[in-house]
Amino acid sequence: MTKADLVEIVYEKIGGLSKKESQDIVEAIFETMKGSLKQGQKIKISGFGNFTLRDKRPRKGRNPQTGDDIQITARRVLTFRPSQILKTHINDVKTL
Amino acid sequence: MGMTKSDLVEKLSESLTNLTKKECEVIVDTVFHNMKDALQRGEKIEIRGFGSFTVRVRRAKEGRNPKTGEKVSIPEKRIPVFKVGKELREMVNG
Numbered sequence: 001m002t003k004a005d006l007v008e009i010v011y012e013k014i015g016g017l018s019k020k021e022s023q024d025i026v027e028a029i030f031e032t033m034k035g036s037l038k039q040g041q042k043i044k045i046s047g048f049g050n051f052t053l054r055d056k057r058p059r060k061g062r063n064p065q066t067g068d069d070i071q072i073t074a075r076r077v078l079t080f081r082p083s084q085i086l087k088t089h090i091n092d093v094k095t096l
Numbered sequence: 097m098g099m100t101k102s103d104l105v106e107k108l109s110e111s112l113t114n115l116t117k118k119e120c121e122v123i124v125d126t127v128f129h130n131m132k133d134a135l136q137r138g139e140k141i142e143i144r145g146f147g148s149f150t151v152r153v154r155r156a157k158e159g160r161n162p163k164t165g166e167k168v169s170i171p172e173k174r175i176p177v178f179k180v181g182k183e184l185r186e187m188v189n190g
Contacts, residue, residue: 001134001141009130014123025112025123030146032107036099038187043099048128049176053188076189080149080178090136090151090174 003030037078049082101128135176147181 003026011022033051036043043051054077061072099107105124109117131149134141141149156172180188 001131001139003143006127006130010123010126013126014119021114025108025115025120026127028108028112029104029124029127030143032104032111033099034146034184034187036104037184038190040188041098043104045101045104045128048132049178051178078147078180078184078188080147080176082176086132086135086176089132090176092136 003027040076045083047083047085049080049086052079052081053077054079138174143181145181145183147184148179150177150179151175152177 007019007023007026010026011017011019014022017025033043037051037053040053042053045051056075056077058074059072061070062068063070101124102121105117105121108120108124109115112120115123131141135149135151138151140151151174154173154175157170159168159170160166161168
């Protein structure tokens, strides 16, 4: 499934929207989420999951190719925690 | 701090002036509902510039009840996994 498939689904299921409008709103959903994460704000989508940000301290690492010691810099990473509803849903093949 | 689904709906209805808040809410629900169904079918979801979601299978294994020490069998389980896209990974680390 790609963004284009989601556009198609929105276009077919929501009446009164043009293809272009459907495309704009799907685009806006992910752009708005990205904007929030960029500002350091986590996202909670009930029934789906949480997108959280974690600050990692710098740590020592090694270049696996050369064996050289390297310093891995401090960074902020994004993680996704699926909600219980999503976890249950994807294991519930009866409703497929 | 943080953004909930209703904050997302609120923001969308502010930027997409041709849509009411209710319409935005229905669309947001439709999008996440269909993503959930795609994962249930075992499909990969790829949102360019954002990231991708895949389903991984955890093999069945033997476990133990930590209270009683009894053996229990843990059945095979499917779990959703998100991999952040390059653009977003760099954006949050900005």
